[in-house]
Amino acid sequence: MATSTTQETTSQCNLSELKPFFMDKLMKKIFCFYDEQSLIDVTFKVSNPEAFVPAHRLILSAASPYFENLFNGDRGNALVIEINDIDSDIFERLITFCYTGQALVTVDNVAATLKAAIVLQLEDAATMCMDFIMSHIDECTLQGVYALERETQCELVKRKIHEYEIQNFLEISKRDEFLNFDVEKLQCLIESENLNITCEEDAYGAISRWYNHDVSARQEHLPRLVACLRLTQFDVGFLLTHIQSLPGCELLALQASMWISKPAARSQINSRFTESRTGLDARNTDEKTLLMIYQEDNATKPCVLQYNKPEDKWQKYASINEDSANYNAILKDDNLLFIGGAPYKSASKRFFSWNVINKTWQELREMNQARRLHSVVELDGKIYAIGGRGENDTILQSVERYTAFNGWEFVEPLITARCEAGALSLNGKVYIIGGSNGKTLKSVECYNPDSNSWTYCAVMREEYSGLSVAANNGHIYVVGYFKGSPAVERYDPYRNTWNQICSLESNCWRRFFCVSLEYRLWAIGGSVKNETRVEVYNKGYDHDRWVQKSSLPKGDIYSCFVIPVTFLTSK
Template sequence: MATSTTQETTSQRNLNELKLHFMEKLMKKIFCFYDEQSLIDVTFKVSNPEAFIPAHRLILSAASPYFENLFNGDQGNALLIEINDIDSDIFERLVAFCYTGKALFTVDNVAAMLKAAIVLQLEDATTICMDFIMSHIDECTLQGVYALERETQCELVKRKIHEYEIQNFLEISQSDEFLNFDVEKLQCLIESHNLNVACEKDAYDAITRWFTHDVFARQQHLPRLVACLRLTQFDVDFLLTHIQSLPGCELLALQASTWISNPSARTKINMRFTEPRVGIGAGNCDEKTLLLVYEEHNSSKACALQYNKAEDTWQKYATLYNYNINSSAILKDDNLLFIGGDSYKSPSKSFLSWNIPNKTWRKLSKMNHRRQDHSVVELEGKIYAIGGRGENDTPLQSVERYTASNGWEFVAPLITARCEAGAVSLNGKVYIIGGSNGKTLKSVECYNPDSNSWTYCAVMREEYPSLSVAAHNGHIYVVGYFNGMPAVERYDPNRDKWTQICSLDGKLNLTTKRPYVLSGSWYGFACASLDNELWAIGSSMNNETTVEVYNEANDQWVQKRPLPKGFIYSCFVIPVTFLTSK
């Protein structure tokens, strides 16, 4: 049986080889007839310059519907046929292509070859022309390619250009030609699941560039285009800040925000796209990671620790020699700004900037008030220093705001003096949360920069002697301790309501219970929003550390690799590109 099967396989292979050999001989003989002008049955008279080009009806008819229809028409039996709309050199090359499947293309002749191939309905020649053009785009120029598309109106040409646009979208979106795309063409690109972008913000940036080129005429098309973005790949803050402000896109931003922040409601939300594009993950535009200001156990110097997501490890990035204990830090562009703190056992007015990529320090203008254990936050490019402890250890009500043009200026004071509070900006406002002024506070205040005023918000459910805050998916999260147990509350600014998401019975507590810290005692704790997840990072009085991530969809905390033994000061989410190689 095996021998019979082997014989059949060998016989089939020999037969295939014979067929291939026959076809090669046949095509070689046919080309010899053409080359020798043997058995010719038609001649074409072509102008510019005038030339007579002989051929075989059967071969040309097999290669092209154009010739098949020509020879079956009124001129079918004519021995001489005139061609007036194609140059003789181009026509002769394409006739040769019908025999050999090959032609000599150059940057100078390929546009004419393409247009002639389209007229002669030589699809294979058209494809080869377009492949040549797209592989020589720098010489043929993008402007020339779009001119060919408009002139030929050929579907194959359009498809080839579309494939190029998909693969080279970042380059295309920066071209002048892109600004003149009609909305249908741009929508077709933005819809593509294979659009080659580093992250979804690249597609958003392209839409806004196209829109701002002619705002009045194009704003009506914005909702149509924005709906094609993978909106769920943005974080809620971006949706509320950038998408919601676009004309007609308010509902899209609300739907995407709800989809992200309330997984249980997703089945009720009608969105076109909820999955990332091929090869694109959430948050991978300028991929973000964590940078901690940290003091290792038994060390007298603070340092910056970077988190390696791929390996779930922490690595020392730099020593912060000028770090001032009890200062408050904030990220501004690619700098960490360290404001105030403890200077020789008294509050400080200092304002220092540490550049992350260059690891260099710079002094900036000092605050008006001496502060330590105060809160800092950025809103619309302005830095706010809020409350804290002043001289004689007195809780402060004063608030000052920094801009590069005006330096530090006082703004409306807090309603309640406080220190060791949490602060965060969200939806164009500043929130100051908890803290103490001789007693632990549950109160929350909101600052509106338009009216330069503070108002009370709903109080937290519990008092937290130590806490950290973060804006995450359109809400404010407070991670702190109550009765010696870690707990988390979430504030909804739209409803002015706090919800406890970590119960006190341990059911949903952070997985590691840390020692209770008395009011007024400072210890390391921080939280941050990274990759649509809430991260809680803490260190206990004995310098043990814990890193945990809240999975909102499963309502669970998951442990990550702990830090080396030490003390947490603050945590920042930064682009990986800020970190220099070692």
């Protein structure tokens, strides 16, 4: 018995291994029969233009319920079957799909192919068409997609469009087509846990735009839509200013405000959504916070501070060497990398690191050229040291790049030598912004590592001293001083344009540091009276403003980083 069982098991395993090869061989042979028109048992007569399309009943019946029902019906035994509502070219492509699982789809024929696939109940072919349409939305046009949805009334089409709208909600909500959504469609989107937004205000802004398009007709639907927002994710001020003033939404704003301000009463408050969207949570699973090298005015040496988000306060994380605090620094993985000379000391080639988790120091390979007042940025794991002042206090044009394998190597120099510039990486490129070369610069350069070349971008509207830069939601922000007052500009890399946005409240001559945290732009620095200000840019549907966070005692900021919270709690 044991031998028999072993032989049976071995035989089954061998058959299992052979099955994919057998099926592949079988399908190739079937397609050969079709290609050679061998053993054909049915022919379709198709109009526009007239054509005869041969096929095999068994294959078509297996591929589609439409053909299975056709061949089992009254016309099933006919040798020639007429098809009058599908073009011959499209029909032949879909018959080929039944054999191969593939069909040639283009922008010009995809709509007709989709409608024919729906008629012939070829769900896989219809899915292929919809995937093609959604990946070529600019060519197929969103208006055409919605026309297909209305014409076909197909659940697959509706589902694919809904998935696209969820993923591209911010873009969709700005288009004219969005203004004509019916309330049921919009509610379905706003309810979605996976709605692709950066913050809940994006969803509020979309509702406001839709509502304001036809206030009288849509006023009765407004509370229904607002109730789908995650109202408890707004602050109380926003609820009272924006939500409470909406017709019929007073109670919703009051309930959400109480839920936020009175935790003990939450069990008695009837609120539909009290947690943030799971889709938004999934994009923020690696929670981040701020880490700053800072020295209070009356302190003898700097320290490392971390930001406690739940309590909106700064607390000491570690002490740090006074000399190292002055170096140009960047965060890479779990290390702070200190590169080059201090701002008001001699230029240096030095390169060393401080591990945030273990709080240990390590010397690394020196740069080729001594620098100070230079810019440092990371792109694709490589560190760039850009411009600055050299050993003879000359303003540098050179740029060098560091990798662990090759050390420091020179790359293409800047077009314009500069120091004290802002630098960042965005969309696979390095940007160097402003700075000085004897006079304050407005110019901006962009480095493409693929071509090892720098090109000029549009110049800023003004020239700024003490500037800091950060990338946020696909744009570049510059925060600095213009004629003694703080000012902020935003750059759109796709349009290559700059525009000015509202300024901060801080007005003292101290450098800002800009960072992007939780899709928001943070500006840290400047001072009012005896405080170092911390402000967050809040861009809403109908406002642009800076919101103040917990301040610090008056002092100097040497650098600021966005860092995973786990780095600070792992030890």
